[in-house]
Amino acid sequence: MNPRSKYKTKQREILIDYFKTFPGVHINAGDVCEYFRSQGSPIGQATVYRQLEKLVDEGVLSKYVVDNNSPACFEYVGADSHEDAATCFHCKCRKCGKLIHMQCDELETIEAHLFEEHRFKLDPMRTVFYGLCENCI
Amino acid sequence: MNPRSKYKTKQREILIDYFKTFPGVHINAGDVCEYFRSQGSPIGQATVYRQLEKLVDEGVLSKYVVDNNSPACFEYVGADSHEDAATCFHCKCRKCGKLIHMQCDELETIEAHLFEEHRFKLDPMRTVFYGLCENCI
DNA sequence: TTGCGTGCAAAGGTTTTGCATGGCA
DNA sequence: TGCCATGCAAAACCTTTGCACGCAA
Numbered sequence: 001m002n003p004r005s006k007y008k009t010k011q012r013e014i015l016i017d018y019f020k021t022f023p024g025v026h027i028n029a030g031d032v033c034e035y036f037r038s039q040g041s042p043i044g045q046a047t048v049y050r051q052l053e054k055l056v057d058e059g060v061l062s063k064y065v066v067d068n069n070s071p072a073c074f075e076y077v078g079a080d081s082h083e084d085a086a087t088c089f090h091c092k093c094r095k096c097g098k099l100i101h102m103q104c105d106e107l108e109t110i111e112a113h114l115f116e117e118h119r120f121k122l123d124p125m126r127t128v129f130y131g132l133c134e135n136c137i
Numbered sequence: 138m139n140p141r142s143k144y145k146t147k148q149r150e151i152l153i154d155y156f157k158t159f160p161g162v163h164i165n166a167g168d169v170c171e172y173f174r175s176q177g178s179p180i181g182q183a184t185v186y187r188q189l190e191k192l193v194d195e196g197v198l199s200k201y202v203v204d205n206n207s208p209a210c211f212e213y214v215g216a217d218s219h220e221d222a223a224t225c226f227h228c229k230c231r232k233c234g235k236l237i238h239m240q241c242d243e244l245e246t247i248e249a250h251l252f253e254e255h256r257f258k259l260d261p262m263r264t265v266f267y268g269l270c271e272n273c274i
Numbered sequence: 275t276t277g278c279g280t281g282c283a284a285a286g287g288t289t290t291t292g293c294a295t296g297g298c299a
Numbered sequence: 300t301g302c303c304a305t306g307c308a309a310a311a312c313c314t315t316t317g318c319a320c321g322c323a324a
Contacts (some may be wrong), residue, residue, distance in 0.1 A: 007323050011281060030313080043280035049314065063268045066207075069289065071313060091257050100257070107248050113243050117273035120228050120237070127267045130280090134256035144303060162287080181306035186289060190306090206314065208288060254298050 005054055011043050015051050019076035021062060026073040026099050066092050066099060066128055073099070088124070093133035100133060102118065142191055148180050152188050156198060156213035163201065163210035201265055203229050203236065210236070225261070227254055230270035238268060 003014065018035070019027065029048050036043045053075055055061040060078035089102035108125055114120045141151065155172070156164065166185050173180045189211055192198040197215035226239035244261055251257045 004254050005278095007278060011280070028313095035314070039151070042281095045282055046282080046315080059269045065202070065204045069312075073204050082211075089251075089255070090257075091251070091255070102255050102257070104254065106247075106254070110247055114226075114228070114266065114268070117241065117243070118226070118228070119268070120239070121269040121274050122228075122266055123268040128264070129257070129259055130253065130258040131251070132258040137256075137258050142303095146298070146303070147306060165288095179306095182288095183290080183307080184305050206287075 005058065011047055012045070012051055015048070016055070016060060016078075018057075019074065020078070023076050024101060028073045030071055064090060064099070064128055073087050089125065089129060091129045091131060091133070093131065093136050098133055099128075102119040148155050148184055149188055149240075151180070152185070152196060153192065153215070156211065157215070160213045161238060163240065165208040165210045167208055170197045170218060201227060201236065203265060226266060227264065228270070230268065230273050235270055237264075 014036075017031070018032065021064060029045070032048050032052075033043065033045045049114075052061060052063070056063045056074070058078075060076070061074045062077045063072055063074050065072045089100075089104055089107055091100045091102060092098070093100070111122045111124060114122045140239045146197050151173075154171070155169065156194075166182070166189060169185050169189075170180065189198060192215075193200045195215075197213070199214045200209055202209045202212050206212070226241055226244055227235075228237045228239060229235070230237070248259045248261060251259045
């Protein structure tokens with residue numbers, strides 16, 4: 001999409017494949033490093049962070065920052081899964097810590113409202129709703 | 138409100154007064170430490186972090202985490218300003234970084250929807266909407 | 275060959291923790 | 300007096316940066 005990546009490197013392809021394997025799953029940078037280390041083919045953490053950042057810019061992954069003391073997490077939204085993610089809430093339970101996906105069209109209503117009434121262009125993929133999940137209410 | 142604070146200490150009162158002076162303003166822990174140091178009556182940073190956490194639990198302050206590499210910020214919402222905050226959006230522009238308050242009843246609709254359709258109890262004071270502000274669209 | 279990508283190690287910044295001391299009730 | 304709060308320093312944590320080397324085009 002975006003011309004940020006000039007080169008197609010082995011690590012980049014491996015990372016994309018890895019995330020593609022878990023669409024809709026939230027994975028953080030530490031998990032990624034740990035996984036490849038345990039596989040016997042480690043990828044440097046600086047590389048992981050730098051590639052993940054690029055992939056977010058390119059729209060392949062999206063990044064969710066949930067709170068300050070837990071790591072940012074990333075999710076595959078590239079290509080085909082892109083449309084689903086566009087109508088997907090992300091809700092974080094502040095008691096059990098679970099991050100929940102919710103497929104729902106209501107999000108479009110909110111988006112439209114924010115834009116029309118408040119001149120704010122919502123980026124749904126980066127927005128996280130805080131609260132309590134059904135198990136923790 | 139909440140019985141988390143057993144003692145009424147000097148530092149606690151000073152911190153509450155400080156935040157009360159700036160309702161609707163976002164202040165981070167570093168700023169607080171810096172301010173009191175510059176005033177010649179410093180408060181230990183551990184104390185600041187610990188008291189701020191308690192005040193959030195008690196509903197006196199609310200905490201906004203905007204991204205991983207910038208400090209969390211706090212805002213006075215105790216007592217009288219509490220009701221306003223309950224119908225207040227917080228929107229963060231991911232270009233200019235501005236954090237915007239929006240007073241709006243639409244939030245209640247969203248809250249109701251999340252609860253009725255998704256069994257999720259939204260905590261509006263901790264939720265930040267990401268996107269682009271009118272100057273950055 | 276050019277210059278971006280990689281990887282190691284170290285730095286960066288925010289927040290938390292350990293522990294002895296101080297202060298409220 | 301009993302316990303919680305404070306404060307210093309150090310640790311913990313995630314993420315970024317510096318720099319030399321490697322590799323894609």
